[in-house]
Amino acid sequence: MNEGIEQLKEALSFSPDNIPLRLHLAELMIKGFMLDDAAAQYQEILNRNYGNDKARKGLVSVFYKQKKFSAAILVYEALLADNKIAGEELVPYVKCLIKENSHNEAVEIYKKVLQQAPGFKDDEIDGILRMPTAGSKRNSFDDDELEDDIDDMFGGQEFEDDGTSYLMEKPDLKFEDVGGMKKVKNEISLKIIQPLKNPDLYKAFGKKTGGGILLYGPPGCGKTYLAKATAGEIDAKFINIGLHDILDMWMGNSEKNLHEVFAQARQNAPCVLFFDEVDAIGASRSDLKGSSMRHVINQFLAEMDGVEHNNDGVLILAATNAPWSVDSAFRRPGRFDRVIFVAPPDTEGRIEVLKQHLKEKPADVIDLAAVAKVTEDYSGADLKAVVDIATEYKLEESLAKGSIEKLTTKDLLKAAKQHKNTTAEWFSTARNYALYSNETGLYNDILDYLKIKK
Ligand SMILES: Nc1ncnc2c1ncn2[C@@H]1O[C@H](COP(=O)(O)OP(=O)(O)OP(=O)(O)O)[C@@H](O)[C@H]1O
Numbered sequence: 048m049n050e051g052i053e054q055l056k057e058a059l060s061f062s063p064d065n066i067p068l069r070l071h072l073a074e075l076m077i078k079g080f081m082l083d084d085a086a087a088q089y090q091e092i093l094n095r096n097y098g099n100d101k102a103r104k105g106l107v108s109v110f111y112k113q114k115k116f117s118a119a120i121l122v123y124e125a126l127l128a129d130n131k132i133a134g135e136e137l138v139p140y141v142k143c144l145i146k147e148n149s150h151n152e153a154v155e156i157y158k159k160v161l162q163q164a165p166g167f168k169d170d171e172i173d174g175i176l177r178m179p180t181a182g183s184k185r186n187s188f189d190d191d192e193l194e195d196d197i198d199d200m201f202g203g204q205e206f207e208d209d210g211t212s213y214l215m216e217k218p219d220l221k222f223e224d225v226g227g228m229k230k231v232k233n234e235i236s237l238k239i240i241q242p243l244k245n246p247d248l249y250k251a252f253g254k255k256t257g258g259g260i261l262l263y264g265p266p267g268c269g270k271t272y273l274a275k276a277t278a279g280e281i282d283a284k285f286i287n288i289g290l291h292d293i294l295d296m297w298m299g300n301s302e303k304n305l306h307e308v309f310a311q312a313r314q315n316a317p318c319v320l321f322f323d324e325v326d327a328i329g330a331s332r333s334d335l336k337g338s339s340m341r342h343v344i345n346q347f348l349a350e351m352d353g354v355e356h357n358n359d360g361v362l363i364l365a366a367t368n369a370p371w372s373v374d375s376a377f378r379r380p381g382r383f384d385r386v387i388f389v390a391p392p393d394t395e396g397r398i399e400v401l402k403q404h405l406k407e408k409p410a411d412v413i414d415l416a417a418v419a420k421v422t423e424d425y426s427g428a429d430l431k432a433v434v435d436i437a438t439e440y441k442l443e444e445s446l447a448k449g450s451i452e453k454l455t456t457k458d459l460l461k462a463a464k465q466h467k468n469t470t471a472e473w474f475s476t477a478r479n480y481a482l483y484s485n486e487t488g489l490y491n492d493i494l495d496y497l498k499i500k501k
């Protein structure tokens with residue numbers, strides 16, 4: 048190998064700009080444990096060809112091996128900002144952040160990994176970033192490449208088994224960042240924000256506070272986004288319990304974990320506790336006779352009722368695409384007694400959402416109404432996709448011309464042709480429920496949206 052290295056060095060002295068050759072040299076150096084030398088080669092490439100992806104990825108892997116975590120983080124940030132890295136490639140980034148005690152960021156990136164590589168599982172990261180499973184101490188983390196001495200780096204203080212979850216965030220998002228949804232925002236405000244701000248007023252009118260709101264609707268219409276913005280709006284903490292966590296509870300030490308989630312929310316009040324995809328917990332209890340999931344549900348309902356504990360200052364929101372699968376026990380008074388349909392945005396809403404997503408992009412004066420007109424039934428996420436596609440056109444054009452080309456109405460209209468709405472499938476299912484199992488009028492909003500007479 049050393050011989051190979053010498054030969055490559057010599058070849059490079061004749062053609063120093065040969066990047067593939069230099070990349071190959073750096074790889075050989077890594078194999079030979081010459082980490083400093085490898086880093087120098089990558090740096091050399093980056094000096095000659097700023098932003099070279101392979102060199103950046105190589106460099107970051109060297110930093111990681113050298114335990115230069117903060118340096119690695121800088122490179123990862125840049126790679127991520129340029130969309131050059133995704134899925135499991137992000138796992139070492141998560142580990143670096145953990146080692147630098149950046150929990151919030153670690154959680155954010157880890158969520159990306161789980162989203163982009165749904166089957167991915169890493170017990171050690173889970174052990175650190177998720178709720179502790181009862182009885183299992185959150186332990187330090189071993190890595191084949193990093194067996195030595197990692198304990199003191201992050202087995203230390205902040206990762207002690209103190210029962211805090213690292214899935215807690217403090218969102219910056221505000222209601223004004225959420226386009227449209229006037230009615231929904233208003234309901235959230237009346238039902239959970241105002242009682243928190245004016246508890247005495249509510250008491251004086253004999254209005255019971257507490258309980259939660261269940262948001263339902265087609266995918267991508269902003270349920271999760273809005274829940275986050277609710278926390279940001281009142282400067283509260285935000286705990287997002289997703290499907291993964293719920294399944295963990297289901298399989299593991301569920302009741303205790305669920306209790307810990309609520310306990311943590313109470314301790315951190317004001318806090319928005321958000322159960323995403325709640326149908327996973329709320330599935331009809333009759334289907335689950337004898338299964339351990341029944342215990343989870345009963346525990347959930349007891350925690351929500353707050354019989355043993357006071358839930359003051361804990362705002363409970365949940366979201367689902369399948370409200371018809373949620374056990375009716377969830378909707379009793381004091382529980383999710385408001386069920387709100389989060390529809391695809393109306394014309395005004397679409398204009399707002401488009402505006403939001405165009406905010407920091409170089410754009411001409413755009414005829415938003417024209418774009419809104421051709422995007423009926425588009426979800427917020429669909430509209431974001433339209434803007435993203437249009438941005439890509441422009442980026443290509445700008446690169447070709449060497450100047451910044453602004454987004455135009457035409458680009459957006461063209462992008463809207465390319466990206467169709469993704470809500471139709473949901474509505475074809477929802478329509479049947481709204482027509483045939485709407486005894487309590489629960490799905491009237493769906494009928495209204497579909498303009499079907501009740
Ligand atoms: N009203 C809105 N204003 C601005 N952006 C929005 C809005 N609705 C959706 N979006 C964009 O779409 C993305 C997806 O929305 P979100 O994840 O909240 O949808 P969801 O209803 O929770 O979907 P799912 O049912 O698939 O979980 C958001 O991250 C946001 O970028």
Ligand SMILES: [Mg+2]
Binds near residue numbers: 270271272323366
């Ligand atoms: Mg969601």
